Amino acid sequence: xxxxxxxxxxxxxxxxLFAFLIGIGFGFVLESSGFSSSRKxxxxxxxxxxVVLKVFFTAAITAMLGLLFFSLFGWVDLxxxxxxxxxxxxxxxxGVIMGVGFILGGFCPGTSVCAxxxxxxxxxxxxxxxxxxxxxxxxxxxxxxSFYKAGFQGFPRINELIxxxxxxxxxxxxxVALSMFWVGEWAEKKFPREEY
Amino acid sequence: MNTKYLNPxxxxxxxxxxxxxxxxxxxxxxxASGALKSVVVQAANVITPEHAENAVFYKEYNHExxxxxxxxxxxxxxxxxxxxxxxxxxxxxxxxxKVEHSPKITSKRRLIFALAGGxxxxxxxxxxxxCTSGSALSGMAVLSVGGFVTMAxxxxxxxxxxYFVRKNWI
Numbered sequence: 001x002x003x004x005x006x007x008x009x010x011x012x013x014x015x016x017l018f019a020f021l022i023g024i025g026f027g028f029v030l031e032s033s034g035f036s037s038s039r040k041x042x043x044x045x046x047x048x049x050x051v052v053l054k055v056f057f058t059a060a061i062t063a064m065l066g067l068l069f070f071s072l073f074g075w076v077d078l079x080x081x082x083x084x085x086x087x088x089x090x091x092x093x094x095g096v097i098m099g100v101g102f103i104l105g106g107f108c109p110g111t112s113v114c115a116x117x118x119x120x121x122x123x124x125x126x127x128x129x130x131x132x133x134x135x136x137x138x139x140x141x142x143x144x145x146s147f148y149k150a151g152f153q154g155f156p157r158i159n160e161l162i163x164x165x166x167x168x169x170x171x172x173x174x175x176v177a178l179s180m181f182w183v184g185e186w187a188e189k190k191f192p193r194e195e196y
Numbered sequence: 197m198n199t200k201y202l203n204p205x206x207x208x209x210x211x212x213x214x215x216x217x218x219x220x221x222x223x224x225x226x227x228a229s230g231a232l233k234s235v236v237v238q239a240a241n242v243i244t245p246e247h248a249e250n251a252v253f254y255k256e257y258n259h260e261x262x263x264x265x266x267x268x269x270x271x272x273x274x275x276x277x278x279x280x281x282x283x284x285x286x287x288x289x290x291x292x293x294k295v296e297h298s299p300k301i302t303s304k305r306r307l308i309f310a311l312a313g314g315x316x317x318x319x320x321x322x323x324x325x326x327c328t329s330g331s332a333l334s335g336m337a338v339l340s341v342g343g344f345v346t347m348a349x350x351x352x353x354x355x356x357x358x359y360f361v362r363k364n365w366i
Binding site for chain 1: 201202204205207208209210211212213214215216217218219220221222223224225226227228229232233235236237240251252253254267269270272273274275276277278279280281282283284285288290291292293294295296297298306307309310311312313314315316317318319320321322323324325326327328329330331332333334335336337338339340341342343344345346347348349350351352353354355356357358361362364365366
């Protein structure tokens with residue numbers, strides 16, 4: 001049955017309509033969870049507010065388990081779902097550069113769009129920075145193209161890497177997430193802040 | 197804690213369901229930086245068409261998107277994000293034009309750091325093939341090795357540098 005667009009149950013135009021609706025859900029949940037505030041987002045790096053950790057990992061395991069159950073029930077063909085490719089050098093370097101951006105700017109791209117939508121000027125400036133960063137990447141592309149394309153390893157899943165089934169890996173992930181939630185709750189008690 | 201916000205675990209489950217819907221309906225995850233890339237390529241195509249035809253980055257992107265950069269799933273999704281966030285902010289009474297910053301720093305300092313952070317994040321999102329949503333969150337949900345690596349690199353780096361910019365936040 002699923003993915004609906006790949007199996008041509010819906011047309012590609014309908015798919016764009018769903019993209020818009022899914023985006024509304026995405027933006028609504030991010031904003032309601034407090035992701036439109038850079039000071040709330042940055043809290044995870046100082047322990048005073050770990051909402052990022054809680055929302056991010058709850059979302060990841062919810063979607064992961066949902067996909068596994070959907071696949072088990074025959075509702076979705078996981079082989080047709082997009083799996084991000086793995087290029088280790090650029091994944092690490094890109095992640096490190098994004099980490100610098102995160103701690104300096106207090107947003108990631110999705111959250112900055114949410115925050116700009118409710119009137120945060122700092123978020124709008126961050127979005128301007130994003131555009132500038134993408135232009136720099138595009139204009140200097142010949143300089144880093146070979147690094148960008150280096151070390152392609154296909155589309156490996158993490159359970160294949162450590163040799164367990166997807167179900168066992170999902171269980172491990174749930175246990176890791178639960179222990180991180182425990183650390184998060186502990187950190188918020190240890191580094192409390194009243195007003196921000 | 198500001199109690200006006202949604203419980204984070206409930207928020208996480210809802211976000212997970214949105215991500216699940218994206219995978220079930222469209223066979224893909226969520227994203228954000230990809231839509232901005234479409235905007236940049238579209239702008240290049242319109243403003244400097246000659247340059248866009250010759251520079252490798254735009255040429256590759258236009259070749260992969262023959263119907264035009266704006267006819268992209270992520271562009272429609274990010275338009276939805278703007279609408280969804282606005283609705284949530286309106287319902288919660290959070291619509292307000294302001295520069296949000298720690299009382300210990302000036303608005304100007306906040307804006308300079310926001311701009312610099314955006315530049316780094318924008319560049320890194322291209323090198324890393326997606327940002328926190330597209331690469332880290334959506335990648336983790338489908339168990340992608342690259343997704344886990346990017347997630348660890350983003351959060352690990354931000355943690356490692358947090359001490360040096362603490363004045364901005366605490």
